Amino acid sequence: MSQSACQPTRQPIHHSPAIRHLKDGHICSPQGFSADGAAAGFRPAKPECLDLAVLYSQQTAHAAGVFTRNLFCAAPVTVTRDSLHKESKLQALLCNSGQANAGTGEEGLKISLWKQQILQQKLRLGQPHYAAVMSTGVIGVLPDKDKIAAGLEKIKLGSDAHSARRFSQAILTTDTCTKTSAYRLEIDGKPVTLAGSAKGSGMIHPNMATMLAFITTDASVEPLFLQELLRSSVERSFNRISVDGDTSTNDTVLILANGLAGNREINRNHPDWKDFRQALEMLCQDLAKAIIRDGEGATKFIEVEVISAPTEQDAALCARHVVSSNLFKTAMYGEDINWGRIACAVGNSGAKISTERLSITLGREDDPDAICVLDSNNPRSFSEETAARLLSRPEIYIRINLHQGLSHANAWGNDLSLDYVKINAHKRS
Template sequence: MAVAVQQLKRVAGKNIVTPKGFKAVGIHCGLKHKKYDLAVLVSEVPASVAGVFTTNAIQAAPLIVTKEVVQQQKQMQAVIVNSGNANACTGKQGMLDALLMQEKTAEKFGISSLLVGVASTGVIGEKMNMKPVLSGIEKLNPVDSLEGSIQFSQAILTTDTVTKNTAYRTEVDGKEVIVAGTAKGSGMIEPNMATMLGFITTDAAIESDHLQNALKAITDVTFNAITVDGDTSTNDMVLVLANGKAGNEPLHPDHPDWEAFIQALHTVSQDLAKMIAKDGEGATKLIEVEVSGAVTASEARKIAKTVVGSPLVKTAVFGCDANWGRVIAAIGYSGAAVNPNTITIKIGEHVVVTNGEPVVFSEELVMLYLKQPEVKIHVELNNGNGKGIAWGCDLTYDYVQINASYRS
């Protein structure tokens, strides 16, 4: 994706209410024992909306409700979010509960229920305890401050160890435009989409159809380029709300500042995707796999994601073992077109394979490199011009422990 625009700047504070006209808050309502578990994001005015959703054939009631808002209304003014319960595989009652959350949120903020999205994350197959949720909605008082955005980002977490926030500013029609985002995600991360919730806000003016096309293209090379454990969830989504409060002329692909906006949206999405991969359950390292020289860019991304998703590669990185054989094996079973006699592999700056054959390298130096918190593996296929990147994490003892006791 072209990123020639140079005016993008990171925003100190990194929060989703920095764009004009947004407020947020998170509280503890009682779905969890102590931690924040209910949150709302509100725009002063109806915002253009775009969304990407899980490809799992089993889809939770909140996701179905939200998808209809995105596709039918193409506008959204509020999103109500809970953690601690996914409201997935809960039958007719689950759908009634999701619709009730939508209705009560609309009543609370004096807006149409058709402009309210609903998102839930947590345990699958347990009916929602609606009493604390409904009383909690009445207690939600969103603010346009850092405190409100932090509370929101905390309330959406499940097994995450850290909140995930980012924001950038750019210029459109000479006016400052902010794009900001927060996300959750730690396990069951095999997007297209996966167990993650992502919320991106911007005060740019842009029609929903153009925003949807932009988000879809960017998702393919950001959120869909991460993997933790290969599982795809039932619930999760990325939403972008654009309320136009910056006052620019509506953006479209022929607008002179289109690329500036795309760069900001791409950078926010990539930041959040990498934060999710880095915070994989039990993870100690972020792994980046870059593939070049593939037949196409999509083939390159396919290979990169296969390598970073390989349990054997992930455990080798955890153990600081320079076992490049696991990397080349993953390349081979990726399903992409490769020539085994032209493959070069580097771990960091250390070349370990040239033209498909081993080269002499220092095991000690590579082991020291693999102890770093971020590990990069580069694969050159010499088979075309396609390039692609994917992100993941190592696989540790703690991952098994966390998922063996998730419901207890």
């Protein structure tokens, strides 16, 4: 396509050469972490299904968390958030799937506190609040204490790929696959590893976008700075995805940094802190994108990039609003380049922008089939056949140019299909 206002005004951003993706990495790849999953029987129709997960660090770790902003939040969210406020330390976590322990009142809080205590006893933790507790599944159902206790007896912690895979499987609900990623980089000349495992397929929307994500690292990181880095990474990953526009009651992202890599503690004065931040952000984006690819009933993975915005916040608002629009999502399912829905979503986003030079392009810059449908607020003629070919692909990329600044942001979503309605109308997770 010819050079026009639809072309990007920046060069692609590449990650630091110090950061290496670990193809076969898993939640136990960082030093000192072990995990397992067991079948506790929370799903009577699938008694063999792994539904109880435990993660453990051989050393108490500095920890940080970001939680759902849904006011109707689950009991384990309240308990784990309160635990982090005590010392910003964790050594283990216990997660059950199938029963969310949300909307369960005082009894739900009591069970969450009991889960901390029973995990403390099993793993001989120094304090009950060194245990994070999570639940995911059907709202309004209390986890069965007898099943948790029996399931814990089956847990055999290990640091190998098999044990890590069992952990990742045990946290799933309507997911069709596990979601993991890992990276390695050098800090102070020492190898540092970050790894993560997530679950999520439906009830996914910013703030956060039901999802859980657990991140481990053997880096030594100052606790307050760890919280700052996690919040920033969540904002550029899990808070920029949307499956269906619903923010869950249980959303949680936790990171444990046990310091066993032996590096000097990372803070803002450390020369390598930006590399660590970038690795964490890349890891979170990998997990967030995996959630979108596994969206309930989804047939398309959609990336929306907004460029030349006044601020990153404005760009993010525009991108998020587009991928969250049900009108846009259904058009993508129908493979219809109804670009008016994109422009409408940008205008409704709440971003402090002008749309006087709004440009919309379907397809990446280096794609010979890429077409510009709106050029500085002027409609462009295009081949409907080419547009249909682009939209028939399993991955769709849309670039929005605001021509108002130097900031940019990406958001990720999926189409809204008939299968999404069937999944959520006829069965519980």
